[in-house]
Amino acid sequence: MFTTDQDFKISELLSSNCKVVIVVHRNPDGDALGSSLGLQKYLRNAFQINAEVIVPDPFPDFLDWMPGSETIIIGNKQKEETNLAFQQADLIFCLDFNHPARTDQLEESIINSKAYKVMIDHHREPDNFCDAMLSDISASSTCELVLRWILHKKGESYVDKDAASCLYTGMMTDTGSFRFQAATATTYHYAGVLIEKGVQHWLIHEAISNQNSFYKLKLWGLALHEKLVYMPEFRTAFIALSEQDLKQYNYKEGDLEGLVNYALSIKGVLVAALFSERGGKIRISFRSIGEFPVNELSRDNFEGGGHLNAAGGVSYLGLPETIEKFKSILPSYNQLSQQ
Ligand SMILES: [Mn+2]
Structure with a gap:
């Protein structure tokens, strides 16, 4: 978890209605989109903040059903929006990547930004480019870590069905539908927490798996x-x-x-x-x-x-x-x- 000081700083920024950017890695997958859109919805519910979710390049069609996906800024297509969002940002969440180079052309914007930077990630050997890091390689997914943080902040009531569906998706896709060794008792427990929020897990499996052309x-x-x-x-x-x-x-x-x-x-x-x-x-x-x-x-x-x-x-x-x-x-x- 974050240190007390880091937690305090993040809470202070969020309560001041600051500008938030959420950025993920190139070739965004279910965990990258799920964690960023889940966090975006949570921030809206808990702090009335409309965070900008920025992806370096387009995401696959089979994820376009995800609630909030229509708000995503595609970095290599919407350059003006991207630059503006980074310029205005007070707080940047870096989700599901351990090194800024994994965001391709966005690396510079991240490095040069004066915003407070927060990493939430589960990849090995994280680079030291953020002010606060929640990095745990034993976690199944970044979605699991985002939920861990939300629960730690006693924010469960702000996780609505849409946020829960996004977070469930990343836990599911990063564990091969909860089959891999990375799916722990906590992963299953969290999946249960999210299903109690109304996640229609059978529809998510359908939406991810049965969309072949x-x-x-x-x-x-x-x-x-x-x-x-x-x-x-x-x-x-x-x-x-x-x-x-x-x-x-x-x-x-x-x-x-x-x-x-x-x-x-x-x-x-x-x-x-x-x-x-x-x-x-x-x-x-x-x-x-x-x-x-x-x-x-x-x-x-x-x-x-x-x-x-x-x-x-x-x-x-x-x-x-x-x-x-x-x-x-x-x-x-x-x-x-x-x-
Ligand atoms: Mn991941």
């Missing part, structure tokens, strides 16, 4: 039928998609979300990766089961990081070269060759 399914079909590679000797499976593959099926942001989990679902597989060639680079998603640290694998080899069981990375080599690099590092991980 025809082309997306065709792309997944291609990925699973032709692009899935299984290396039983290293308990590893991966999928690699070229720019051409994505174009062929009318790729839209978010279409690959969750695909890597199919590679991970092969019996006996401990590590899965998805390589996709987009915008002149290779984006990589890693997943693992148990103790295998894909965040370290990504940090050491693919300029990335994240969580023990879920991490991202990037490669500026070509697609075939990137895959060769990935294959070449597998033998150095003893955990993968021991049966």
Whole structure:
């Protein structure tokens, strides 16, 4: 939790009806949007503050049902609104990221702002760029931490159904629908608290999971039928998609979300990766089961990081070269060759 001094400062700012900006990482996901929109609604209910939620780039369509999503400012499209909001801000909440570079072009605005900066996040090794930090890598999600803070402030009565639905979404998406190890007793308890607020959890699961487009399914079909590679000797499976593959099926942001989990679902597989060639680079998603640290694998080899069981990375080599690099590092991980 924040220190007493930090808590006091934040409360003082909020009670003075200050200008608030809430900012999240690029490629905003369910946890980034859920935590920011949940916090936005809570601040409106508890302090009559209309916080501006700013995302560096557009969010996927399957999240556009979220209450408040229509108020979101897209940083790389609405530049004037973005600059104005940062200039006026007295208080900035940095949610679901540990380093300002994860906000791309917004990094400068965050660093240069004179506002009081508050981080709420669950990624490892947080950078020291905020005045107050609620950073806990054992939390399932940033949504869980936002709710923890609200409950600590005895603000539960200001969490209405909309805020609760947003916070539930991030807890759900960051834990693979409450399946991952990161989903603790607290996560389940908080989910219960939110359901008591009126969250229609079955509709949220429906809204997140059953929103496939025809082309997306065709792309997944291609990925699973032709692009899935299984290396039983290293308990590893991966999928690699070229720019051409994505174009062929009318790729839209978010279409690959969750695909890597199919590679991970092969019996006996401990590590899965998805390589996709987009915008002149290779984006990589890693997943693992148990103790295998894909965040370290990504940090050491693919300029990335994240969580023990879920991490991202990037490669500026070509697609075939990137895959060769990935294959070449597998033998150095003893955990993968021991049966
Ligand atoms: Mn998160």
